[in-house]
Amino acid sequence: MPVFARAQLRRQRINFALFLGPALVLLFLFFVAPIVIDLFLAFTDMGRTLAVGKFTLENFERMFTRDTRLLGALGVTFIFVLATLGIFNVTFALLLALVTTAVPPRLGAFFRAVWLLPRMSPSVVYALLWLWVADPNERGLLNQIVMHVFDMPPIDLRNNHPLLVIILANGFIGASLGMLIFTSAIRSIPEHLFHAARVDGAGSLAIVRYITLPALRWPISYMTIHQTLSLLVSFEYILLITGGGPFYDTTVFSLYAYRRAFESGEYAYGAALSLILVVIGVLAALALWRLMDMKQLLQQPRIEVH
């Protein structure tokens, strides 16, 4: 090999390390390493002392045969994800996007900004807000309305309908992402299609049905998959607002893993639960991917440019 070619090869290697190295290190640290560690821990008996005594399948045996709470957590997770996604993150986001693009632009922008506010505030502040809204005594926002407008006794939403509270809290903040994505998708529909539809005799509802919704098919599929995955693993608001309670009534699967690991100190068991959550996530994503025919989306361009 000539000298200059060898030097070039060397330079290429250095460049590779220089430019891709940092990203690879980060990728490894934050994506690969946690999974590897989780996998490792799931098969140990690590407890509060952080000592690994033995490698064992005990965690999984306990999960599938003895853990009476697991099924409950799965049920709560299912209801939580389905309701938050179905009512808020997709449906309500879609409504918001449709409405805010139909009204005059300034008004629409104002409404979207309002819906984005909670995203911009720290989670703790947002959670505190909900604590105040749902406060069981007469100072809570909801109770002020209930008592003064409807003349009814105060209600304790957090105790009596805890699942509703966490769905509302997650939904109101979750809808904003979908709203943004759907809004920009609606904006990218060529104006002349709306014009043509109006001339062809379509009213507002028919325009939504025949022009807007078909153009939103892929954003909706994408949002559904994305939000399913993120709702499966997110529990910060639940932890802050209800702490998973009362009892285990709002303990979704991810929160259950967290509580087992960090409240009971059963790190190994928590790790095993997380591993199952990863499997559930992958299965859900694959199922939705199939269901929504996302492959088609990635294969050919779906946006037509005129």
Place this chain on the structure above:
Amino acid sequence: MARIELKNLRKEWGGAIAVAGIDLAIEDGAFVAVLGPSGCGKSTTLMMLAGIYRPTSGDITFDGARVNDVEARGRNVGIVFQSYALYPNMTVLENVMFPLRFKTIERTEAERRSREVATLVRIDGLLDRRPGQLSGGQQQRVALARALVKRPHLLLLDEPLSNLDAGLRLTMRTEIRRIQRELGVTTILVTHDQVEATTMADRVVVMNSGRVEQQGTAEDLYERPATLFVASFVGSPPINLFDGHAAGGMLSVNEARLPLADPVQGAVVLGLRPESLRVNGSGDSGRTISRISAVEPMGREVLYTADSAFGVIRFLEAGAEPRHRESDDVPLGFPPASALLFDKDSGRRLDARVAA
């Protein structure tokens, strides 16, 4: 079928004037072409007729009834957009059938009518495709079918043939004309192409910067252009225009001097059509010896460029073979009646003629 009238129609976009007061009356069943340079407000006018844009002021009437406040879907207008505007998620057949969804028509009948129209514009072989799988010309014909299928009172065509090849364009011209006659639908065709405008339409409206410059038959526009703009816009190759000065019954243009048949004074523009100029014509005016500087055979005609006493001038001669060559000196003249005179300041044509 409807009689359309525009009264002092204006459209402004936040201060920018797109249409600056148009008055136009279109008879029931007439075929009118709107001709004008890019950005003169042709599409905007069509959109106002279709009910998509709201006029800033002025009135639109269909059969005498003011429709300014009537929504697009209440106007029974068919439109082919400049951008086709086909629905990307629907097949060709669904696209064509779309307007019938909103009418009280049986589905089978709607499909039968759609297939019929599709055959009319020759897209019957493409019914299962989606717009993304069609060529530009095919898309245009789908758009035409969609506009026709609901049997509109008014058909608006915004450059519907601009993407077709020459052969298809010719057949589509005849087709559209035939369909229009058959249905008797009042039609407005927007185009850049003056041949298209003059061959398809009964009447041509020339627009310029939001105004109607002139309307009339192709012959009117060509032989009696109202303004310098119309004279230079209509006719290909374009008319020769020379600045001149009229005084004492004589018109001076550069080194040339022409006697005038009518009294004119002041700054005048002389217009000479390339096809009215000829070599050695009998009884011609303004005959000057001109030196040919370029020869361009154009099929059945030859276009010459020459240096004349008027200035650089272009003229046409029939015949495939050039009869003159570069650097030839030829006696170039024109029939006196063919010369057009315009007032330089207002741009309006003068009634005056050049004397023999």
